[in-house]
Amino acid sequence: MLGPPLVPMIHAIEAVDKPVAAAIEGVALGGGLELALACHYRIAHSKAVLGLPEVTLGLLPGAGGSQRLPRLIGLTAALDLITTGRHVSAAEALKLGVLDQVTDSNAVDLAVEFVRSVAGQPLDSRRLSTLPCPCPPDVDSLLDKVMSKVRQRSRGALAPVACVRALRAAASLPYAQGMEKERELMATLFNSGQARALQYAFFSQRVVGKWSLPSGARWDNSTARIISKAAVIGLGTMGRGIVVALALTGISVVAVETQEKQLAEASRVVPAMLQREAGRRRLATPPGVISFSSNLQDVSEVELVIEAVFEVMSLKLQVFKHLSSVCRPGTLLCSNTSGLDIDQLAAVTQSPGLVVGMHFFAPAHVMKLLEVVYGPRSSPEAVATAMQLGKRMGKVGVAVGNCPGFVGNRMLKPYLEQANFLLEEGATPRQVDEALEEFGFPMGVFRMSDLSGLDVGWRIRKEAGLTGPGVESTRTRQGRRYSPLPDQMCEAGRLGQKTGKGWYQYDGPGGRVARSDPWVHIFLETYRAEHGLVARSITLEEILERCLYALINEGFNILQDAVAAGPEDIDAIYVFGYGWPRHRGGPMFHADQVGLGRILQRLNQHSHPDVPHLKPSTLLRRLVAAGSPPVQKWREFINKERVHS
Ligand code: ADP
Structure with a gap:
């Protein structure tokens, strides 16, 4: 540890018999705020930001913060700040009582002036460790309520629960005992592995910003264009x-839609959405102007276009061809596709170098993830601009190579496939979902599929010739094991929540509460009987292994193919776009935690000649043969292997 340990220092500062004021000019987060809490007074600049964000890194404020903050601002407010880790402005901190004064000029000058003015006044009431914690009358019921809310929200994360426990100690025990509890809880968190996963997740978000392409183009040798006018098609x-x-970033947008009804609805809904979001985010600058049009000709003056029409290649090709003739030379053309070939789109334009994919996640103004897809011909400038634009929009942009499904959806495919196979073999949708939810996903695959609509995948499979009229309903398609279960659900009109029925039943179309449906059980039994399958009882462990290890294995294939630059890229995609529990770092980090040898052994065990996704990836085998280096070393390992091969 650098310098003196914080806790004795905090106690020493508090014990000083002259008034001590903290002057906060910039950020006082975590240890910084804990230090300030030791002081008798706190003065901050109006632009300062304060908070105890330890929980987001799998820890708790372990230098007395969990015992001092509630004594200063009361239990209720401290519970909010410490269990969410949210940052607060100086103005809010003043209102909460964290700060004594806020200034628009120099905080240090004011602090000096301030302590002079209070010199000689008694300090007892300013020493937080000596004060009781202000609590509402029904402390226990408040703590119980917060605990159950936190447990629900944190999906297996330990730190938020430990924070509530530490605050319970602050509310009920003298300071010294509270500190003892704080230390005990901190030790548990340190040893849990979750803190390491969360720190890795935090770090991977930074790593992906420093993107690099196999061509050698990188974040620090490519120049992004600053976009001020853009268009969205569809x-x-x-x-x-x-x-x-x-x-929201201040860019003016031409929004084009060909269907009259859709255009009318969008012109009504979009400005309201914008206003709501702008209000919520308290924007410093006014949002960009949006103009609506039914004419593609109106995009001729913009610098960047994002196409978001139906996910049908022939239509996208037509739109790209049209855009290429309408737009000024040099306009960047982007496609919001979830997995189609970017290079094919580039090929029909006059400047293939200016075409990239920008794969957003619904709702696009809320979800953090953005896959920026580069094709073999995408220029470094186009990738840099899309990445920069993602950053301006507050997104975690990840540069990924061009292949069916890119990174996220390519890995999802074997995962979904295993879930369907498990149903064939005897599991129920609820069993599979519960296993995944217990692992920490906000929703299991079947609940998720009901929410997004079973017809989405059905359409894609039809386009791929895997199902549809004339395709025989067997359990093998295109030479591989295939489960026709989801297709049959769609054929029965069970498209999910929107039809009130899917893998579960709902109160009606649009209903949200998923209930097991006897129809599904009979359907599965009939299906198994028809195909001569005998249901067996499947353990939660097998469900998790087959779904997650299939997904992880595809992650190794993706690294091997250089579609993702490193494991952090894959992990950021899964944490920010696919609901992978953050306290488990991401699929590749998880593989490292479980042990690569074990993953390999289990894949071999579940392997089946008809299911290529379970065939262990060559990279995984090589890593195991090299002694399973930790995830932080994989990028280097892969690059070395690439040079040698
Ligand atoms: P989602 O955005 O959820 O994937 P859709 O696929 O339904 O939803 O949205 C695609 C939109 O693109 C539709 O509103 C459709 O009318 C519109 N669209 C289709 N072709 C064009 C085109 N050539 N120009 C502009 N808009 C189009």
Whole structure:
């Protein structure tokens, strides 16, 4: 540890018999604020930011913060700040009582002036460790309520629960005993592995910003263009969200939609969405102006276009061809596709170098993830601009290579496939979902599929020739094991929440509460009987291993193919876009935690000649043969292997 340990220092400062004031000029987060809490007074600049964000890194404020903050601002407010880790402005901190004064000029000057003015006044009431914790009358019920809320929200994360426990100690025990409890809880968190996962997740977010392409283009040798005028083509759910996300950054947007009804609805809904979001985010600068049009010709003056029409290649090709002739030379053309070939789109334009994919996640103005897809011909400038734009929109942008499904959806495919196979073999949708939810996903695959609509995948499979009229309903398609279960659900009109029925039943179309449906059980039994399958009882462990290890294995294939630059890229995609529990770091980090040898052994065990996704990736085998280096070393390992091969 650098310098003196914080806790004795904090106690020493508090014990000083002359008034001590903290002058906070910039940020006082974590240890910084804990130090300030030791002082008798706190003065901050109006631009200062304060908070105890330890919980977001899997820890708690372990230098007395969990015992001092509630004594200063009361239990209720401290519970909020410490269990969420949120940052607060100087103005809010003043209101909460964290600060004594706020200034627009120099905080140090004011602090000096301040301590002079209070010199000689008694300090007892300023020493937080000696004060009782102000609590509402029904402390226990408040703490119980917060605990159950936190448990629900944190999905297995230990730190928020430990924070509530530490605050319970602050409310009920003298300071010294509270500190003892704080130390005990901190030790548990340190040893849990979750803190390491959360720190890794935090770090991976930074790593992906420093993108690099196999061509050698990198974040620090490529120049991004600053975009001020953009267009969005197609105003479905995705297009509308993208328009709002762009406008929030101050970019003016031309929003184009060909269907009259959709255009009318979007012109009504989008400005309201924008206003709501702008209000929520308290924007410093006014949002960009949005103009609506049904004419593609109106995008001729913009610098960047994001196409978000139906996910149909022939339509996208037509739109790209048209855009290429309408737009000024040099305009960047981006496609919000979830997995189609970017290079094919580039090929129909006059400047293939200016084409990239920008894969947003619904709702596009809220979700953090953005996959920026580069094709073999995408220029470094185009990638840099899309990444920069993602950053301006507050997104975690990850540069990924061009292959079916890119990174996120490519890995999702074997995961979903295993979930369907498990149903064939005897599991129920609820069993599979519960296993995944217990692992920490906000929703299991079947609940998720009901929410997004079973017809989405059905359409894609039809386009791929895997199902549809004329395709025989067997359990093998295109030479591989295939489960026709989801297709049969769609054929039965069970498209999910929107039809009131899917893998679960709902109160009606649009209903949200998922209940097991006897129809599904009979359907599964009939299906198994038809195909001569005998249901067996499947353990939670097998469900998790088959779903997660299939997904992880595809992650190794992706690294091997250089579609992702490193494991951090994959992990950031899964944490920020696919609901992978943050306290488990990401799929590749998880593989490291479980042990690569074990993953390999289990994949071999579940392997089946008809299921290529479970065939262990060559990279995984090589890593195991090299003694399973930790995840932080994989990027280097892969690059070395690439040079040698
Ligand atoms: P989502 O955004 O949820 O994927 P859709 O796929 O329904 O939703 O949205 C696509 C939108 O693109 C539709 O509103 C459709 O009318 C619109 N669209 C289709 N072709 C064009 C086109 N050539 N120009 C502009 N808009 C188009």
